[in-house]
Amino acid sequence: xxxxxxxxGITTTGTPHLGNYVGAIRPAIEASKDVSTxxxxxxxxxxxxxxxxxxxxxxxSSREIAATWLALGLDPEKTFFYRQSDVPEIAELSWILxxxxxxxxxxxxxxxxxxxxxxxxxxxxxxxxxxxGLFSYPILMAADILIFNAHKVPVGRDxxxxxxxxxxxxxxxxxxxxxxxxxxxxxxxDNVAVLQGLDGRKMSKSYGxxxxxxxxxxxxxxxxxKIKTNLLEPGDPKDTDDSTVFQIWCAFASDAERDLMRAAxxxxxxxxxxxxxxxxxxxxxxxxxxxxYERLMAAPSEVEEILQQGADRLRPKSQxxxxxxxxxxxxxxxC
Numbered sequence: 001x002x003x004x005x006x007x008x009g010i011t012t013t014g015t016p017h018l019g020n021y022v023g024a025i026r027p028a029i030e031a032s033k034d035v036s037t038x039x040x041x042x043x044x045x046x047x048x049x050x051x052x053x054x055x056x057x058x059x060x061s062s063r064e065i066a067a068t069w070l071a072l073g074l075d076p077e078k079t080f081f082y083r084q085s086d087v088p089e090i091a092e093l094s095w096i097l098x099x100x101x102x103x104x105x106x107x108x109x110x111x112x113x114x115x116x117x118x119x120x121x122x123x124x125x126x127x128x129x130x131x132x133g134l135f136s137y138p139i140l141m142a143a144d145i146l147i148f149n150a151h152k153v154p155v156g157r158d159x160x161x162x163x164x165x166x167x168x169x170x171x172x173x174x175x176x177x178x179x180x181x182x183x184x185x186x187x188x189x190d191n192v193a194v195l196q197g198l199d200g201r202k203m204s205k206s207y208g209x210x211x212x213x214x215x216x217x218x219x220x221x222x223x224x225x226k227i228k229t230n231l232l233e234p235g236d237p238k239d240t241d242d243s244t245v246f247q248i249w250c251a252f253a254s255d256a257e258r259d260l261m262r263a264a265x266x267x268x269x270x271x272x273x274x275x276x277x278x279x280x281x282x283x284x285x286x287x288x289x290x291x292x293y294e295r296l297m298a299a300p301s302e303v304e305e306i307l308q309q310g311a312d313r314l315r316p317k318s319q320x321x322x323x324x325x326x327x328x329x330x331x332x333x334x335c
Contacts, residue, residue: 006037006187007150009044009084012062013052017210018282019195019203020065022251023156025072031154032079039079040148040314041069043307046084046091046140050133066303068213071293076306084144086311089318094136094143096325100176101139101169109138110161142166147318149182156194160186177328180321195251196244198226211248213286214293220286221279234270245274252281 008028010020032039043065048058062083074081084090106112112135116126133140138161145153145166153163163186170181194202197209204210211223227244240246240262250258264274296303326332 002036003038004036004152005040005148005150005182006031006152006154007040007042007145007148007184008154009042009047009144010065011044011051012048012058012065014057014061014205014210016065016068016213017203017205018213018248018251019197019210020068021072021213022195024154025069027154029069029073032074040150041074041079041081042144043083044144047137050131050137063297063300063303066307067293067296070296070303070306071214071289073289076310080148080310080314081306082310082314083307086307087147087314087318089315089322090140090143090147092322093147093325094140096329097142097146097169097173098136098139099329100173101142102172105165105168106135106138109135109165110158111137138162138165139169142169145184146170146181147321148314149321150184151182152185152187154187157188160188177325180324180328196247198223198228198244200228200244214290217279217283217287220283224275224279224282227275229271232268232271234273235268237268238265240265245271245278249274249278249281252285257281 006028008024010016010024016025028039028041031037032041043062045058045062048061052058052061066083069081070076112130115130115134119126119128119130141162142165145163146169153166155163163184167183167185170183174181197203197207198211199207199209201207201209212219215223227248229243229245230238232238243265246261246265249261253261261269261274261277
């Protein structure tokens with residue numbers, strides 16, 4: 001049986017939200033249960049430093065995300081679950097790759113181009129407040145992927161470019177130094193939703209429009225009640241296509257439940273009732289994991305031990321790869 005290595009990471013820059021769960025955590029945990037898959041799931045805390053220079057927030061987010069993965073059913077014995085910063089070979093590989101990666105390729109990265117464009121609109125220098133971390137982010141992501149020679153990298157459509165860049169970087173390196181790296185493939189699933197947030201834009205910590213994954217039921221209900229809707233009255237037919245309420249419902253509901261809600265929209269369900277049903281459906285799915293999450297957050301040493309064990313299991317793999325890379329580029333012992 002051929003084993004497929006699949007790699008997924010979440011940046012530790014905030015409290016996990018429904019978008020993280022639907023778009024990355026839930027499908028990654030499901031995929032990890034496939035016996036033909038070797039799953040690598042990690043906390044991208046090096047990446048967090050690009051956006052967040054508040055140490056306590058980075059550390060707290062890392063704890064929250066680790067506890068979230070575990071509470072939702074990740075089996076650390078059947079997957080490779082680790083913290084990025086606990087595998088130093090990733091940072092070393094990132095530097096080596098940066099010595100052969102083309103600057104022109106980095107110039108085309110969406111995040112860098114967006115930052116430059118925003119500066120130009122504001123009348124600032126194009127590179128105002130742009131750090132080398134932001135500029136070279138795709139190289140670090142390439143190192144994340146290539147250090148374990150991942151075959152597939154599940155991503156949202158906004159991240160496809162970074163996997164394609166990792167592929168380009170690997171091809172360039174292989175051309176100069178020999179076939180060391182597997183060329184990764186981005187995997188997108190049209191059936192996995194990119195959730196809309198409270199304001200109708202993509203749910204993102206950057207927009208401040210998220211619904212926290214684990215809070216109290218009252219907090220969850222309060223967040224759902226804030227979802228932006230139109231002014232249609234009860235009894236007025238409502239369009240499912242532009243409704244955040246319906247879109248989030250679809251991410252949690254079965255096919256039959258989606259059909260029932262679609263019919264309710266056509267019959268003019270009141271927004272309050274639709275949000276009430278949405279809260280109940282989301283809460284039903286998350287409630288079993290909530291107690292586990294709270295227990296893990298109260299037991300940081302247990303989570304730390306799991307992450308350290310994950311890194312210990314991985315280090316022989318990362319060390320073997322980096323030694324191969326070192327020899328290829330000429331960083332060798334003299335005898």
